[in-house]
Amino acid sequence: MIDISSLAGPLVNGILWGGLFALIGMGLSLVFGVMNLINVAHGDLVILATYFAFFLSTGLFMRYNLPFDMDPILSLVIIIPVMFGLGYAIQKFLMSRAFKVSAEAPLIIAFGISLIIQNVALRFWTPMSRSLTPPYVLDAFVIGPLRIRVVYVIAFVAALIIVFLLREFLRRTYLGRAISATAQNKSAAHLMGVNTGRVYAFAFAISMAVAAVAGVCLGLIFSFTPEKGIQFLIIAFGVVIIGGLGSMVGTLLGGIIMGLVMTFGGLIDTNWQMLLVYLVVIVVLAARPQGILGR
Amino acid sequence: MKLTIPGLGRWSVPLVVAIVVLAVLPQVGMPRAWITYLFQFFMILTVANIWSLHAGRSGMITLCLAGFIGLGGYTMTIGSYFGIPIPLGIVLGGVIAAVFAFLVFFPVYRLKGVYFAIATLVLPQILQYVFLIWDPVGIPLIGGGAGYTVIGGTLFSRIDVYWMALAVAALSMIVILVVSKSKLGLGLAAIRDNDNAAASSGVDVFRLKLYSFVIGAFVVGLAGGVLYLRSQYIQPITAFSIGWQMTAILAAVIGGLRIQGGPIVGAIILTFLHFWLAGYPGYSMLIQGIILVVIMLTVPQGIAGGIGRLRGTRVHRTALQLATGIADRIRGKDNV
Numbered sequence A: 001m002i003d004i005s006s007l008a009g010p011l012v013n014g015i016l017w018g019g020l021f022a023l024i025g026m027g028l029s030l031v032f033g034v035m036n037l038i039n040v041a042h043g044d045l046v047i048l049a050t051y052f053a054f055f056l057s058t059g060l061f062m063r064y065n066l067p068f069d070m071d072p073i074l075s076l077v078i079i080i081p082v083m084f085g086l087g088y089a090i091q092k093f094l095m096s097r098a099f100k101v102s103a104e105a106p107l108i109i110a111f112g113i114s115l116i117i118q119n120v121a122l123r124f125w126t127p128m129s130r131s132l133t134p135p136y137v138l139d140a141f142v143i144g145p146l147r148i149r150v151v152y153v154i155a156f157v158a159a160l161i162i163v164f165l166l167r168e169f170l171r172r173t174y175l176g177r178a179i180s181a182t183a184q185n186k187s188a189a190h191l192m193g194v195n196t197g198r199v200y201a202f203a204f205a206i207s208m209a210v211a212a213v214a215g216v217c218l219g220l221i222f223s224f225t226p227e228k229g230i231q232f233l234i235i236a237f238g239v240v241i242i243g244g245l246g247s248m249v250g251t252l253l254g255g256i257i258m259g260l261v262m263t264f265g266g267l268i269d270t271n272w273q274m275l276l277v278y279l280v281v282i283v284v285l286a287a288r289p290q291g292i293l294g295r
Numbered sequence B: 001m002k003l004t005i006p007g008l009g010r011w012s013v014p015l016v017v018a019i020v021v022l023a024v025l026p027q028v029g030m031p032r033a034w035i036t037y038l039f040q041f042f043m044i045l046t047v048a049n050i051w052s053l054h055a056g057r058s059g060m061i062t063l064c065l066a067g068f069i070g071l072g073g074y075t076m077t078i079g080s081y082f083g084i085p086i087p088l089g090i091v092l093g094g095v096i097a098a099v100f101a102f103l104v105f106f107p108v109y110r111l112k113g114v115y116f117a118i119a120t121l122v123l124p125q126i127l128q129y130v131f132l133i134w135d136p137v138g139i140p141l142i143g144g145g146a147g148y149t150v151i152g153g154t155l156f157s158r159i160d161v162y163w164m165a166l167a168v169a170a171l172s173m174i175v176i177l178v179v180s181k182s183k184l185g186l187g188l189a190a191i192r193d194n195d196n197a198a199a200s201s202g203v204d205v206f207r208l209k210l211y212s213f214v215i216g217a218f219v220v221g222l223a224g225g226v227l228y229l230r231s232q233y234i235q236p237i238t239a240f241s242i243g244w245q246m247t248a249i250l251a252a253v254i255g256g257l258r259i260q261g262g263p264i265v266g267a268i269i270l271t272f273l274h275f276w277l278a279g280y281p282g283y284s285m286l287i288q289g290i291i292l293v294v295i296m297l298t299v300p301q302g303i304a305g306g307i308g309r310l311r312g313t314r315v316h317r318t319a320l321q322l323a324t325g326i327a328d329r330i331r332g333k334d335n336v
Helices: A007-033 A044-055 A076-101 A105-125 A151-173 A173-184 A186-191 A197-221 A224-242 A248-265 A270-287 B009-028 B033-056 B066-080 B085-109 B113-132 B158-181 B183-193 B195-199 B205-231 B243-255 B262-279 B285-300 B302-310 B314-335
Strands: A140-143 A148-149
Touching: A007 A105, A007 A148, A007 A151, A007 A173, A007 A197, A007 A224, A007 B158, A044 A076, A044 A105, A044 A197, A044 A224, A076 A105, A076 A197, A076 B183, A076 B285, A105 A186, A105 A224, A105 B243, A105 B285, A140 B314, A151 A173, A151 A197, A151 A248, A151 B033, A151 B113, A173 A186, A173 A197, A197 B009, A224 A248, A224 A270, A224 B113, A224 B243, A248 A270, B009 B033, B009 B113, B009 B158, B009 B262, B033 B066, B033 B158, B033 B183, B033 B205, B033 B243, B066 B085, B066 B113, B066 B205, B066 B243, B085 B113, B085 B205, B183 B195, B183 B205, B195 B205, B243 B262, B243 B302, B262 B285, B262 B302
Parallel strands: none
Antiparallel strands: A140 A148
16 A cells, blocks of 8 residues: 555646646747647757757867866757757758648658657767766755755746746747737738738747757656657647646646556556556547646 | 450550569579579568558548558468468458458547647557567477577478568569559548548548548558468567568558559569668668658659659750750761
């Protein structure tokens, strides 16, 4: 019989993991909400950001006789602009054209991008399972019987900050409002003088900047391989459909629900953990595709 | 006298000839390597045909072919532990895949567009974990993540497996041709173009999509059985991996998703790339991914469609002018 105190660990960890899943989901949700495209490469792009952090933080600087390694979190200074630029380029040069071709073309292009990224990562970083290992990765706060890992808290705080920033950005800036307007009605926004092409490109770029933060947090919490992208894509999709489109708080809640499913599933074993996550996604999808908290 | 098989039309003669030639080839001293190449071609052709049936003709972006492949492979393999003859096991694999498709279609059908695609993407992942957990054979040290070897699989020679693959590929061709000529295909085309208009014209959208989905699952399930009879070993991670789904998309899109014969062209190109690029591990799939993106953006109707449409276009006219120009110049020189 499981006693109650042993459930406190999975409960706290599940909520904290929820931050990471919300971060991954937010990027997916932004692109989905604005251009009605499920970016099936989103998981792979997140993993790509993780590998960038891995690249920057494992001996790159020592190779050039500098006496330190870059901290993965500090490396975001480089990774966020890189991913932002990559996202902008993907939308501007690939997706914008794909939208004109046919309805399924963007999805197929996203599949192609996923294939390309996976194989670039395989080529450069081998299929080996890796993780980001800054010195503080195993540190933990001890509260009574609970051990709460610092990196979980970092990911959760990062998610809260991004939720806040994104919400304020979408409400207060011109670009943010233009993005919201385009998401609601593209042609009306276009008639009001919004450059919808640029809005799309910026939405994709911002989604990738969020993915950069998500990628680094992911690397601090889980081990990763180039093929893990699809797993995180499905989790992120689950987050989005539970939380509903366009609601940042909903996304955070969706993330926490997925996190709890994962930690409590992990009490059975690791296979059940992922099986339960996928089953939750498919059941929610079949029962309420507009999301539990959605409009 | 017209030599046609009902439902196949003008394709019947070339199809029958191709099947007979391909069936006889191993008996008349075809190099061993070609058996491998053609086996790969048959498998790619099958998944590409079925994916073009789903995505190109029925307007359903399905991403769960890997699930049917894995189910077919697992049914055949697990059946071999319970004394089910392997050919029967392969057919049973197709049936199980079709039953699975039938059962999941009801919840999945309600979803539109991207939701449908993602729901089908999740299915193979679920099956993967089901087979990681579920071990129906119950012999220690095998099953689950460790996978199974096929019992008695070695009794089948490479040529036997080649013939089975040929049969499955031929079946997939026949399915595609019969469907496109039949009322089912006509209804599916109407649904793909505008499902509301089709529904209001009396097309039973649900039923036709269900038929297309289940038939496709059956054929891909058979392919899965043949595939794992050849490899003799199955494990959940690879059986349900997205690889074959990617291959199907690549071949169908590169060849031409909505073009008669597009999947054949795509499968030939992909088989060629597969073996040609095998010497550059790590780059093979990368290059195929780049080709997919480039083809989709530049010739969305695929290579086969692109060549078909070239007639009368600017490229065609330019090529024609160039050719006649060169011819004139040659003639001019001759005159001098």
